[in-house]
Amino acid sequence: MEENLAKKRLYSAVQPTNALTIGNYIGAINNMVALQDEYDCTYAIANMHAITVRQQPAQLRANTLSVLALYLACGLDPQKCTLYVQSHVPCHAELAWVLNTFTYVGEMERMTQFKDKSAKHADNINMGLMDYPVLMAADILLYKADVVPVGIDQRQHLEICRDIAVRFNNVYSPTFTVPEGIYPKVGAKIADLSDPAKKMSKSSENPAGTIFMNDGRDAIIKKFRRAVTDSDGEVRYDPENKPGISNLLSIYTVFTGKSVAQAEAEFAGRGYGDFKSAVAETVADALAPVQAEQARLLADKGYLDSVLAEGARRAYKTASSTLAKVYRKIGFYQL
Numbered sequence: 001m002e003e004n005l006a007k008k009r010l011y012s013a014v015q016p017t018n019a020l021t022i023g024n025y026i027g028a029i030n031n032m033v034a035l036q037d038e039y040d041c042t043y044a045i046a047n048m049h050a051i052t053v054r055q056q057p058a059q060l061r062a063n064t065l066s067v068l069a070l071y072l073a074c075g076l077d078p079q080k081c082t083l084y085v086q087s088h089v090p091c092h093a094e095l096a097w098v099l100n101t102f103t104y105v106g107e108m109e110r111m112t113q114f115k116d117k118s119a120k121h122a123d124n125i126n127m128g129l130m131d132y133p134v135l136m137a138a139d140i141l142l143y144k145a146d147v148v149p150v151g152i153d154q155r156q157h158l159e160i161c162r163d164i165a166v167r168f169n170n171v172y173s174p175t176f177t178v179p180e181g182i183y184p185k186v187g188a189k190i191a192d193l194s195d196p197a198k199k200m201s202k203s204s205e206n207p208a209g210t211i212f213m214n215d216g217r218d219a220i221i222k223k224f225r226r227a228v229t230d231s232d233g234e235v236r237y238d239p240e241n242k243p244g245i246s247n248l249l250s251i252y253t254v255f256t257g258k259s260v261a262q263a264e265a266e267f268a269g270r271g272y273g274d275f276k277s278a279v280a281e282t283v284a285d286a287l288a289p290v291q292a293e294q295a296r297l298l299a300d301k302g303y304l305d306s307v308l309a310e311g312a313r314r315a316y317k318t319a320s321s322t323l324a325k326v327y328r329k330i331g332f333y334q335l
């Protein structure tokens with residue numbers, strides 16, 4: 001499969017920082033799968049982003065294959081989309097360097113994720129952590145993406161990517177496609193089960209509030225049973241006043257395909273205990289076949305490597321042509 005000129009281009013990525021969560025699934029992967037027929041899709045495993053916080057090398061390597069196997073197990077089809085590892089395409093680092101010269105230090109200091117991660121990793125506030133949005137802009141712009149499906153937590157980074165692209169285009173001539181974000185209608189920000197004010201995150205210090213895609217049935221049921229709710233007893237979608245219940249409703253509707261109204265009607269007059277059990281059973285049932293398929297794929301390293309080799313080849317073709325254009329425009333002497 002080569003670049004499809006008839007379709008709009010789409011780019012998204014996930015960091016192999018840990019086992020993924022149902023937040024990553026609902027906010028990103030679910031949409032990535034749904035959109036793979038409609039768009040010309042490129043999906044990365046963002047290991048260069050991952051090292052902005054300290055990683056165990058062996059674990060990072062293992063997580064990289066794990067994310068690929070999960071992509072495939074969730075239904076991404078390597079015949080339809082390009083699946084690759086970010087560090088296999090050197091153009092990302094090269095374009096990020098150029099884009100750094102179009103980005104202001106003050107803008108990066110204001111990024112919410114930089115502030116959050118600086119607080120969390122106070123002993124390692126490295127330049128990469130601050131430069132994360134510029135590398136992300138390079139990722140997206142290299143593939144001329146028209147659209148980027150991400151969770152709401154990435155909105156600020158996507159806005160800065162658009163600003164950098166417009167800035168560059170204004171200084172030279174139109175070079176970059178300015179991308180639009182696609183945010184899920186439900187579940188754009190799945191909350192931590194034990195603290196609904198916090199985003200569910202794969203590197204949270206409190207795994208009790210996080211459902212990992214590889215959690216077993218017992219762990220899933222236990223975590224949902226302990227999910228923080230409220231005292232009014234009504235299963236109703238009201239994110240402001242009932243964040244815990246609304247979060248569970250988002251999770252339930254995504255995994256069942258039911259609407260919020262249908263789910264509210266289903267649990268009208270029933271207690272939170274019933275509702276939590278139903279959400280837990282639904283998620284456990286949905287994840288079991290994905291986990292089995294992921295395990296089967298992980299046992300076939302030869303196949304996974306072949307998907308990544310083909311993905312890197314295709315990704316490099318598009319990325320290197322964008323980079324060559326940028327180098328020409330900015331006046332880098334070419335041989």
Ligand code: AQP
Pocket residue numbers: 013014015016017018021023024025026027028149150151152153154187188189190191199200201202203204
């Ligand atoms: N809780 C969430 N709800 C909805 N979407 C989410 N995403 C992450 N958490 C949620 C979306 O998942 C995609 C991949 O995220 P990432 O790997 O780039 O890292 P992240 O956004 O920083 O997610 P994590 O889980 O919190 O990772 P760590 O702990 O490594 O920082 C993105 O599209 C994101 O929006």
